[in-house]
Amino acid sequence: xxxxxxxxxxxxxxxxxxxxxxxxxxxxxxxxxxxxxxxxxxxxxxxxxxxxxxxxxxxxxxxxxxxxxxxxxxxxxxxxxxxxxxxxxxxxxxxxxxxxxxxxxxxxxxxxxx
Amino acid sequence: xxxxxxxxxxxxxxxxxxxxxxxxxxxxxxxxxxxxxxxxxxxxxxxxxxxxxxxxxxxxxxxxxxxxxxxxxxxxxxxxxxxxxxxxxxxxxxxxxxxxxxxxxxxxxxxxxx
DNA sequence: AAATCATTTCGTTATTTTGCGAAATAATGG
DNA sequence: CCATTATTTCGCAAAATAACGAAATGATTT
Numbered sequence: 106x107x108x109x110x111x112x113x114x115x116x117x118x119x120x121x122x123x124x125x126x127x128x129x130x131x132x133x134x135x136x137x138x139x140x141x142x143x144x145x146x147x148x149x150x151x152x153x154x155x156x157x158x159x160x161x162x163x164x165x166x167x168x169x170x171x172x173x174x175x176x177x178x179x180x181x182x183x184x185x186x187x188x189x190x191x192x193x194x195x196x197x198x199x200x201x202x203x204x205x206x207x208x209x210x211x212x213x214x215x216x217x218x219x
Numbered sequence: 220x221x222x223x224x225x226x227x228x229x230x231x232x233x234x235x236x237x238x239x240x241x242x243x244x245x246x247x248x249x250x251x252x253x254x255x256x257x258x259x260x261x262x263x264x265x266x267x268x269x270x271x272x273x274x275x276x277x278x279x280x281x282x283x284x285x286x287x288x289x290x291x292x293x294x295x296x297x298x299x300x301x302x303x304x305x306x307x308x309x310x311x312x313x314x315x316x317x318x319x320x321x322x323x324x325x326x327x328x329x330x331x332x333x
Numbered sequence: 334a335a336a337t338c339a340t341t342t343c344g345t346t347a348t349t350t351t352g353c354g355a356a357a358t359a360a361t362g363g
Numbered sequence: 364c365c366a367t368t369a370t371t372t373c374g375c376a377a378a379a380t381a382a383c384g385a386a387a388t389g390a391t392t393t
Contacts, residue, residue, distance in 0.1 A: 110267040112243045116250065120243045127238040128381085129226045136230065136316060147340060153224040160382050162341055167380095180390050181339050196317040202250060203310040242351085261370060274352050276371055281350095294360050295369050 119198050125171030130154055131164050135173060135187070144177075144186035233312050239285030244268055245278050249287060249301075258291075258300035 126132055134150060137143075151161050165185060168174045172191040176183045240246055248264060251257075265275050279299060282288045286305040290297045 108267060109269055110247075112247055112269070116243050116246050120241060120246050123237045123246065124241040127234060127241040129230050129234045132230050132234050132237065132316075133224075133226055139316060142319075148338095151340095153222060155223055155226075156381090157383060158340070159342080159384075163381075166341085178389095181337095183340065192317075199313045199317065202246075202253060203306075203313065205256075262368095265370095270351090271353060272370070273354075273372080277351075280371085292359095295367095297370065 115198070119202070121171050122173070122195050122198065125167055125173055128164065130156055130161070131168055134164070134168065134185075138174065138185070138187045139192070144184045146182045146184060148182065229312070233316070235285050236287070236309050236312065239281055239287055242278065244270055244275070245282055248278070248282065248299075252288065252299070252301045253306070258298045260296045260298060262296065 126135065133154065134145075137145065147158075147161060147165060150165075151158050154161060156164070165174070165176070169176060172188055173195065174185050175188045176185045178184075240249065247268065248259075251259065261272075261275060261279065264279075265272050268275060270278070279288070279290070283290060286302055287309065288299050289302045290299045292298075
């Protein structure tokens with residue numbers, strides 16, 4: 106009986122995030138925004154990253170599409186910042202994925218030892 | 220002055236992980252292994268997932284390549300389990316990325332834990 | 334209105350990914 | 364040794380991704 110499972114919306118959601126995060130340039134941007142706790146401009150990024158303007162623009166578009174960043178237009182620049190709400194959502198999904206299974210450690214003991 | 224930055228090995232490493240995690244089927248497998256705290260067989264997975272055997276095999280191969288899972292041959296089956304060491308490493312990289320602009324991790328421990 | 338600046342969209346090319354079924358492997362049972 | 368079972372590799376097609384330069388857009392300044 107091939108009891109096919111429907112892949113949950115949560116997993117689909119997470120796959121959208123991981124896909125957006127699956128390129129070094131995009132990860133670099135996210136890390137910069139998250140750790141510097143700041144926003145930045147496309148022009149700054151193109152100066153420090155090894156890709157052309159149009160390519161960078163594509164990467165920013167993908168991050169925007171996944172909801173991880175947002176761009177405020179601030180003529181003549183566009184200021185890109187983390188989308189805090191979705192970033193927190195992503196954090197929570199990753200925390201859930203990496204959380205140890207419920208039936209786990211009770212008092213520091215490593216299961217299977219002793 | 221276009222001071223081009225070299226993308227750090229850590230980011231490259233993480234991009235390998237996110238790429239491996241960027242497909243719903245692969246995420247499903249990882250989630251199952253992590254949460255059920257168990258191993259599983261290709262045959263079980265192909266019964267519950269909406270892909271063919273050869274496609275599933277490809278996905279398993281990619282997860283193996285990224286180091287997230289490992290397969291122990293247990294004739295006539297192959298038992299797939301999380302690679303705990305790399306899974307922990309992944310957790311730590313993600314924690315670092317999502318940590319609120321704190322100090323960076325150099326060794327295994329995440330600041331603020333334990 | 335024309336020139337300038339930052340950025341995006343378009344059109345193209347090369348590469349990678351996803352998926353499948355058929356054939357190949359590897360191990361076991363008759 | 365042949366058949367069976369579990370899984371992987373191969374060969375292929377379709378789609379998606381990544382990258383670039385050129386052209387287009389939008390806003391400002393001259």
